[in-house]
Amino acid sequence: MKLSGEFVRFVAVRALMALLLFLTFAAWSFASAVGGSPDEDYVLTSIWCGTEGNPPHCRKDPNRPNAMILPIMAAEPSLCLRQLGQDYSAACQQEIYGQEISTDLFNQGLYPNTYLDTLRVFVGSDVEASVVKMRIFNSFLAAVLITVAVSLDWRRSADSFIAWLVVAAPVTIYFIASVNASSWTLIGTTCFTIATLTALKNRSTVKIWLPATFLALVSIWLTNASRSEGKQTLAIIFVAIIAFEFKPTTIVFNVQTVVTALSSVVALALLYFRL
Known part of the structure; x- marks a missing residue:
């Protein structure tokens, strides 16, 4: 099957974006000594x-x-x-x-054990090498998930992504590329925000809102798997997004509205009960 030039270009640009984002995170992963992040x-x-x-x-x-x-x-x-x-x-x-x-x-x-148990896979006799592997893993995870989140609807997400890059340096990048549990929390809240906005803005387009909703759920799990207070952060973000997207005068009760409302209830429940 012959791939179209547009599809190849789409994949190439996203792959390059993920690579550059990964290198941005990984630079700190290699540069900082063991013990460089808080706690x-x-x-x-x-x-x-x-x-x-x-x-x-x-x-x-x-x-x-x-x-x-x-x-x-x-x-x-x-x-x-x-x-x-x-x-x-x-x-x-x-x-x-x-x-x-x-x-x-x-x-x-x-703290939740999921994050700690996952990174234990990288523990070895060489402490420095083990820590670098953990940092690289978190950097790779962040680069992939954030790129996927932005790529679901690049036309609308580009501005949000650029704004995130502006405020992410240096503290957010510093934590994401570390072994601190806040790494997954920041990855999760970032992807949750982008994915939720994408799902709501494209709720009439199944091929966009469905994967965006799935990514939002993955982001909820990732956040709750790292820090217990992450659910409060997600709740605040979710309420802010809903308040921004839905105004009382613009609500129309149709299938999409009902699905969105039910999805919102499920999402809120997942915020307080880990998957």
């Missing part, structure tokens, strides 16, 4: 150990209740920086290679 010691310990330990990379401390033994590079990667001061580089971390420490600073029900 990374807590997050990495939670990833490395879970709640029951993760031999051989992490094990329960037999001498301390609710404590884990794991590499210092994962449990306290910024330890040497705190000891030496801000005038020293992360090269001081070489001194703690191969050393272990006991800590009770890990997730014990405060």
Whole structure:
């Protein structure tokens, strides 16, 4: 089957956009030392150990209740920086290679386990390499999902995407490309906003609103899988979108309106009950 030039061009442009977006995220993933994002010691310990330990990379401390033994590079990667001061580089971390420490600073029900369990797949004996893999995975996930969200209706989403890029640098990009749980939260809320707007603006075009609705649901799951307070953020975004899109004088009760209303109820329910 011969592909049309327009389709090839569409795919090529989106692939290039995803690649450039990925490289933007990945640049920080490689550039920052382990421990470079907020609470990374807590997050990495939670990833490395879970709640029951993760031999051989992490094990329960037999001498301390609710404590884990794991590499210092994962449990306290910024330890040497705190000891030496801000005038020293992360090269001081070489001194703690191969050393272990006991800590009770890990997730014990405060955050959802899905995000932490997923990134545990990348845990290995080399802490730095493992952390870079996790960051690259988050960067790739963000690049793909955001590109898909924008591509569903490029004509209407282009302005929103450009506006997002303007405000995303540097803090949002910094968090998305990190191992912080906020990475998935920011990816989810970004895609949810774009996908929901796309679905509502194209509710008479099934081939657009259907995949957009599916992506919005995936975004809800992604957000709730990373931070428990993400549901409140999504609720605020959803209410703002509905208020913006529907004015009392413009509501017409037809099939599309009923479907949209029912979808809204389902979406709100999913905000508070994880998939």
